[in-house]
């Protein structure tokens with residue numbers, strides 16, 4: 001049922017990729033808290049995906065875990081097929097799955113370059129392409145939302161901040177920025193909204209080692225003075241895909257405690 005609250009996602013179904021842990025899991029839970037039913041995509045651990053499913057069900061929403069590798073075309077088609085079979089037409093897609101494989105440039109293997117680009121950038125392309133196809137097939141349901149569909153990419157502050165020893169990761173996120181903006185431009189007239197979030201340092205497994213060994217160094221990069229929590233991203237994503245944000249498309253919302261504010265200049269330049 002559609003709600004009169006523009007922040008509500010009631011009556012809508014969502015797919016979140018990479019939703020078994022971390023930011024993806026928080027996005028899935030916050031979408032459910034706002035009223036959506038959610039497909040919890042995962043590649044690795046079915047147990048962790050089931051924990052996300054359980055958390056969503058505890059909020060009174062429907063959830064289903066579907067295994068798929070976002071870098072594989074056939075997997076993405078099957079993910080959407082299973083999603084629609086279980087939850088009906090999909091209104092919201094959060095392309096979140098991402099990996100990091102760090103190395104100095106001269107030592108970076110082609111495998112590590114390709115793996116990061118495949119998941120972070122090609123995965124975003126495959127997910128967004130299928131989302132647009134399915135939104136068109138579904139058709140506009142104005143009683144549910146003025147938008148035909150909503151896509152959010154989970155990018156990074158590193159779509160604008162270069163990052164030594166992570167050429168593959170930074171290139172994938174820089175690529176995502178223009179993928180997002182180009183797709184947004186291409187499909188806006190069909191009432192498909194496409195945006196990104198740009199998280200800074202969020203407490204997840206991807207940066208556990210850096211937080212353990214260099215928390216003070218990390219905090220110097222965060223004017224707001226704390227590492228982010230996955231829910232900081234999840235809440236923003238739930239808002240960005242809601243009708244409260246209906247006039248927003250082609251934007252990256254940085255959620256980074258000020259990391260993109262060039263904190264090293266705060267003394268006096």
Ligand code: BGC
Pocket residue numbers: 100155156157158199200201202206207210
């Ligand atoms: C990376 C994290 C890092 C953060 C801030 C994210 O995109 O995945 O490892 O802590 O950016 O540098």
